[in-house]
Structures are given as structure tokens and as C-alpha cells.
Amino acid sequence: MVKVIKEEFAVIGKEGSTSDGDGFIQKLWDDANGHFSEVAHLAKRDSNGGIVGIWGAMSDISRSFKPWEDRFSKGLYLAGVECVDHAEAPDGWTKWTIPGYEYIVVENHSGAFEETLGQMKEEGISLVGAVHDYTDPATGKGYLYFPIREV
Template identity: 50%
Template structure:
């Protein structure tokens, strides 16, 4: 559940969405999924414009994005918020250390070099405990 935007909204859209999500987070904080007292995680979700969770187009530069937090399936978004339900995938993932684009391209190269195929949009996971970001590369539809 989060704030949704599109690359058609102009440069810096992802940063603006995260700023809005962080600014208004108190509106959805009670809905956030937890493990004990800890939030499960924040997600930067991506989909192509068809909303089928296919990869972004034009060399991964065009699509829609949701900046938000993981919530239970039954959670309903308050006004001004959007909830996406991501289909089940099997993933290869990696921590983002250093340059995001370099890690993204290295992840794609890893898939290619190991005979794996990207079957959906890459997703970003941010672990709240240490603020570590991971990229999740979907390699199988479940």
C-alpha cells in the first residue's frame, strides 16, 4: 500500500512518491504488516503500464511505481492511497551496495549468464531494521 505514480509524471517521480509516502505514513502505519514489533518492509513496486507486473519498457525506463509498505491482504487503503497485490513469483535477489544502476545491470547479467529469464518487473525491498535495499528479480511465475 502506498503512493502510485508513473514515469510519465516527469523526472524524479520515484523520489517524490517516497517523499509523499514518508510524509503521510502515519495514515497507513496502523495497517502495516509486522513481525512482532518490527515492520516487515517497505517496497518500491514496479509494473509496466498494463499493470500486469511485466518489466518496465524502453530499457527499463518506462512504467508505473508504487512507493509503500507491505500490508495484510485484507487491508483496505485509505483515501489517497493505492494497494497493489503482486502475483506470486520465484525470485533471485541481491543487496544494493553502491550504484543502483550498476547493481540492477549486474542482476540482469547474472540471470542471462545462468540461463534464467526475467518474467516480471524487478521489485525493490527495503528492510527497515538496517535500511538495506534489495532488488528482487522475478524468474518464475508461481
């Protein structure tokens, strides 16, 4: 388990809720990817001009970035791109400003969520916020970010 500190950051994306039904996350990604040109200019970029991150950000229904409720079955999801802090979301897009946390970061694979929660429980580490999906645009690898401490 790798621990990283990530200061507050902003994501612009397509927002949906578990109440939208099965497959809603894939529909959000299809929508976001299909209209990416509308927000590409707002994406935060590294020194080589590459996009910093693609996020599947999550929050509880109250938008306070707490974990999904009812055994992680009820919450909000934002399929989007990390953006410059002052960016304004265009029509049809939503901007979330995610608080700074110390995260446990693990490579995303089948079972990674449950395994990491189990390991955290064994070590007495509490989840203090919603877990986020992160895709590294440079490698295409997916990671899960488990917030364990506010910064």
C-alpha cells in the same frame, strides 16, 4: 545470488508513473513518508511488532507486473509498505497485490540492476516480471527482487 520464494503479498503506497517526469520516484517517497501515519496501522508486522517491509514495487503500464518497457524506462512505481492482505487503501493511497514469484535477491548498490540482468542472461535465466526495490526496516539495507518464476 540468493533465490527466495515469496507468496502473493500486498503493498499500500503512493503510485506514480515514469510519465510524471524526472524525480517522480523521490517525490512518491517524500509523499509516502510524509503521510505514513495514515497507513501505519495497516502495515504487516513481524512477531516483535516491527514492519515487515518497505517496497518500491514496479509494474508495466498495464498493471500486470511485467517488466518496465522500452529498456526499463517506462512503467509504474508504488512507494509503500507491505500491508495486511485484507487492508483497504485510504483515500490518496493505492493498493497493489503482487503475485507470488521465485526471486533472485541481490543487495542494491550502484550498478546492481545491470550486473544482475547480465548474470541472469549468462545463466539463461529470464526475467518474468517487474523488479522490485525492498528495504529491510530492521537493517535499513536495500535489495532488488528479480522475479524468475511464477509460484
